[in-house]
Amino acid sequence: MRHLIDILELSTDEITQLLDCADEIIAHPEQYREKCRYKKMATLFFEPSTRTRLSFEAAMMELGGSVLGFSEAASSSSAKGESVSDTVAVVSYYADIIAMRHPKEGAPLVASMKSGVPIINAGDGGHNHPTQTLTDLLTIRREKGRLDNLTVGLCGDLKFGRTVHSLIAAMSRYTGTSFVLISPEELKVPSYVKTDHIKNRGIPYEQTTDLESVMPKLDILYMTRVQRERFFNEEDYLRLKDSYILTPDKLKNAKSDLAILHPLPRVNEISTAVDDDPRACYFRQANYGKYVRMALILKLLEDSGKL
Amino acid sequence: MYIDSIKNGIVIDHIIAGKALQIYSMLNLEKLDCSVAILKNVPSKKMGRKDIIKIDSVLDIDLDVLGYFSPNITVDIIMDGKLVEKKHIALPEKITDILICKNPRCITTTEQDIHHIFKLTDAENGVYRCIYCDAKA
Numbered sequence: 001m002r003h004l005i006d007i008l009e010l011s012t013d014e015i016t017q018l019l020d021c022a023d024e025i026i027a028h029p030e031q032y033r034e035k036c037r038y039k040k041m042a043t044l045f046f047e048p049s050t051r052t053r054l055s056f057e058a059a060m061m062e063l064g065g066s067v068l069g070f071s072e073a074a075s076s077s078s079a080k081g082e083s084v085s086d087t088v089a090v091v092s093y094y095a096d097i098i099a100m101r102h103p104k105e106g107a108p109l110v111a112s113m114k115s116g117v118p119i120i121n122a123g124d125g126g127h128n129h130p131t132q133t134l135t136d137l138l139t140i141r142r143e144k145g146r147l148d149n150l151t152v153g154l155c156g157d158l159k160f161g162r163t164v165h166s167l168i169a170a171m172s173r174y175t176g177t178s179f180v181l182i183s184p185e186e187l188k189v190p191s192y193v194k195t196d197h198i199k200n201r202g203i204p205y206e207q208t209t210d211l212e213s214v215m216p217k218l219d220i221l222y223m224t225r226v227q228r229e230r231f232f233n234e235e236d237y238l239r240l241k242d243s244y245i246l247t248p249d250k251l252k253n254a255k256s257d258l259a260i261l262h263p264l265p266r267v268n269e270i271s272t273a274v275d276d277d278p279r280a281c282y283f284r285q286a287n288y289g290k291y292v293r294m295a296l297i298l299k300l301l302e303d304s305g306k307l
Numbered sequence: 308m309y310i311d312s313i314k315n316g317i318v319i320d321h322i323i324a325g326k327a328l329q330i331y332s333m334l335n336l337e338k339l340d341c342s343v344a345i346l347k348n349v350p351s352k353k354m355g356r357k358d359i360i361k362i363d364s365v366l367d368i369d370l371d372v373l374g375y376f377s378p379n380i381t382v383d384i385i386m387d388g389k390l391v392e393k394k395h396i397a398l399p400e401k402i403t404d405i406l407i408c409k410n411p412r413c414i415t416t417t418e419q420d421i422h423h424i425f426k427l428t429d430a431e432n433g434v435y436r437c438i439y440c441d442a443k444a
Contacts, residue, residue, distance in 0.1 A: 083418050083419055083420075084414065084418055085418065085420075085421075102414070103412075104412060104413065104414040104416070104417060104418075105410065105412045105413050105414060105439060105440035105441075105442075106413055106414040106415070106437070106438070106439025106440045107414045107418075107439075109414075109438065109439050110414050110418055110421060110439065124414075125412045125440075126412065127412075127440055127441065192436070192441065192443065195429075196428070
């Protein structure tokens with residue numbers, strides 16, 4: 001059974017195919033409206049999420065399928081103490097595919113070991129978020145026309161930001177990539193992410209705490225939110241939450257074709273005054289997320305013989 | 308110091324000095340009825356000092372786990388007083404239910420009846436990571 005737990009389970013060729021399929025869906029949505037007729041997707045969200053869950057649900061609906069599930073642990077059987085394995089073993093009788101978000105790292109992998117249907121990791125704690133990475137890759141390719149030879153700046157919470165870890169892993173496979181890692185000292189990229197995906201691959205990178213000084217060299221600026229839910233200590237969160245706020249003034253020296261991405265939701269790390277800048281891609285990015293999830297649902301259902 | 312040679316049994320040799328007791332406990336050797344000798348800080352040309360465990364019985368031992376605790380370890384199988392096999396143990400690709408993940412955010416902290424599995428991700432430096440959350444062992 002094919003699942004998607006970690007972005008690196010997909011080869012670069014498979015990613016290209018998924019992005020091509022998403023482009024096709026964007027160009028000809030009417031050809032995909034019945035593809036998943038009579039198919040059901042279960043969205044098991046043990047942790048609150050608006051955007052990702054709605055994106056998955058909209059994706060399945062636009063493919064003609066239907067959706068069932070829950071949006072927080074309190075309304076699921078896990079509140080009664082049921083294990084992830086048992087929940088998934090049952091739900092896989094009711095649905096053809098499952099999208100799962102869970103606060104514990106590795107929960108979707110556990111689910112995939114018990115499931116009779118494909119599992120899509122829709123975010124597991126601060127660990128992985130592969131469909132956000134597919135969204136990011138589709139956005140970069142559509143905005144820049146390529147995935148290679150790009151200088152990618154990642155800014156904000158690089159420690160707990162799962163989207164950052166997955167994007168680094170994915171982009172490190174394309175030639176000519178270089179990274180600029182911008183964060184406070186306390187929220188630097190974990191050493192294993194840096195070692196495995198940057199240092200061991202000989203990819204050029206720099207680490208800094210100063211966003212403005214590196215702005216002119218960036219092709220992509222990936223902003224992230226400092227997430228309250230990842231901190232055990234409220235004091236640390238309050239001290240670090242306003243580390244970086246992107247304003248029109250800070251973009252003065254940026255390239256004219258810079259692409260500004262953000263996985264959303266934002267709090268205040270991008271001023272709303274930036275929204276009208278043509279370089280701000282984050283709302284288009286949210287839209288692309290739906291299309292790439294449609295492509296992924298189709299692929300996993302096809303690979304599992306359900307389509 | 309002299310320890311009698313064994314007739315049918317196992318000699319776990321080239322253990323990093325100081326690790327023998329850890330291996331003794333991990334293999335549950337205290338539960339055996341046969342003679343078990345632990346030699347600590349034995350002079351060694353190759354290692355300087357090493358530990359050795361001699362077990363006077365042929366057991367089915369999880370060799371992979373030995374490799375994790377002490378790389379380059381050797382296991383000699385003795386039958387009728389003669390060395391019949393010498394096994395060189397390398398770092399195992401996977402370790403199951405020996406280590407516990409220390410990451411409080413890992414699913415293994417809440418999910419019951421789950422196997423604790425670590426995989427070798429960096430053979431050069433002997434780095435193992437939890438397969439669920441990628442935390443270092």
